[in-house]
Amino acid sequence: MASSEEDGTVEEKENNNKKRTKSTLATAWLTFYNIAMTAGWLVLAMAMTRFYIQKGTHKGLYRSIARTLKFFQTFALVEVGHCAIGIVRTSVIVTGVQVCSRIFMVWFITNSIRQIQSEESVILFLVVWTVTEITRYSYYTFKLLNHLPYFIKWARYNLFIVLYPVGVVGELLTIYAALPFVRRSGMYSMRLPNKYNVSFDYYYCLIVVMLSYIPLFPQLYFHMLRQRRRMLHGEVIVEKDD
Numbered sequence: 244m245a246s247s248e249e250d251g252t253v254e255e256k257e258n259n260n261k262k263r264t265k266s267t268l269a270t271a272w273l274t275f276y277n278i279a280m281t282a283g284w285l286v287l288a289m290a291m292t293r294f295y296i297q298k299g300t301h302k303g304l305y306r307s308i309a310r311t312l313k314f315f316q317t318f319a320l321v322e323v324g325h326c327a328i329g330i331v332r333t334s335v336i337v338t339g340v341q342v343c344s345r346i347f348m349v350w351f352i353t354n355s356i357r358q359i360q361s362e363e364s365v366i367l368f369l370v371v372w373t374v375t376e377i378t379r380y381s382y383y384t385f386k387l388l389n390h391l392p393y394f395i396k397w398a399r400y401n402l403f404i405v406l407y408p409v410g411v412v413g414e415l416l417t418i419y420a421a422l423p424f425v426r427r428s429g430m431y432s433m434r435l436p437n438k439y440n441v442s443f444d445y446y447y448c449l450i451v452v453m454l455s456y457i458p459l460f461p462q463l464y465f466h467m468l469r470q471r472r473r474m475l476h477g478e479v480i481v482e483k484d485d
């Protein structure tokens with residue numbers, strides 16, 4: 244009996260040690276990740292500011308930052324993994340929709356259609372994303388380091404109220420501007436007859452993507468409003484399992 248109790252204690256201790264090692268590793272990784280992402284978006288902010296000051300126009304700005312933007316925005320896919328393996332307490336679906344829609348904007352719209360890269364709407368969503376991500380990743384970093392200044396917490400849970408809809412307007416206007424080019428070029432589309440017997444029209448796909456903002460965006464926005472109430476006003480909110 245005594246030995247089985249001892250065994251139990253040893254097992255428990257081992258389990259606790261394993262959990263502690265796991266959470267130390269997770270915290271170390273998240274701290275590194277968030278610092279790297281804050282730095283990445285700060286580099287983007289500086290590059291955009293420098294470009295605008297030097298050239299006095301936004302034309303050509305996207306090209307000048309495209310590589311850095313593609314790298315850091317694509318790397319954000321890791322966040323879906325964080326949720327999936329449970330090292331951050333966020334929904335995989337909410338994070339997935341947020342990250343995938345951004346990656347879609349970068350790779351399949353802005354990067355693919357040269358003619359729209361100098362649209363004002365591109366600059367609009369780029370500036371909004373940059374401000375959001377610098378705030379968000381620095382919030383996570385300071386929180387992990389247990390030194391969170393109130394103004395960063397305030398910014399994280401207030402700026403989105405304006406930035407989210409403005410970012411969405413920038414994204415939708417950009418997709419709208421892309422439509423005529425997509426229709427004319429037939430890019431990413433498959434017409435019948437072909438050997439796979441499949442037809443796909445990217446033009447209509449973009450219209451569906453634009454329409455999907457109607458049900459999806461309010462869900463993300465209300466999720467953030469609930470997070471705001473929880474974080475700034477300490478409300479206990481029971482979320483439905485998404």
Ligand SMILES: CCCCCCCCCCCCC[C@@H](O)CC(=O)SCCNC(=O)CCNC(=O)[C@H](O)C(C)(C)COP(=O)(O)OP(=O)(O)OC[C@H]1O[C@@H](n2cnc3c(N)ncnc32)[C@H](O)[C@@H]1OP(=O)(O)O
Pocket residue numbers: 273277322331332333334337338340341342343344345347371372375379383386387402403406407408409410411414452455456459460463466467470
């Ligand atoms: C393939 C084609 C797809 C086409 C789809 C088309 C439809 C698209 C509709 C969607 C429109 C999106 C538009 C969007 O791109 C526009 C903009 O972004 S504009 C800029 C404004 N945006 C924002 O403000 C973004 C707000 N969104 C977010 O912050 C996140 O994306 C979101 C997932 C929504 C955040 O939610 P979350 O629940 O994570 O909030 P919290 O920050 O409060 O975090 C909760 C807890 O998790 C901890 N956490 C999360 N991440 C980390 C991390 N990296 N490191 C450490 N800890 C992390 C956090 O600390 C919280 O912990 P705790 O609860 O313990 O305090």
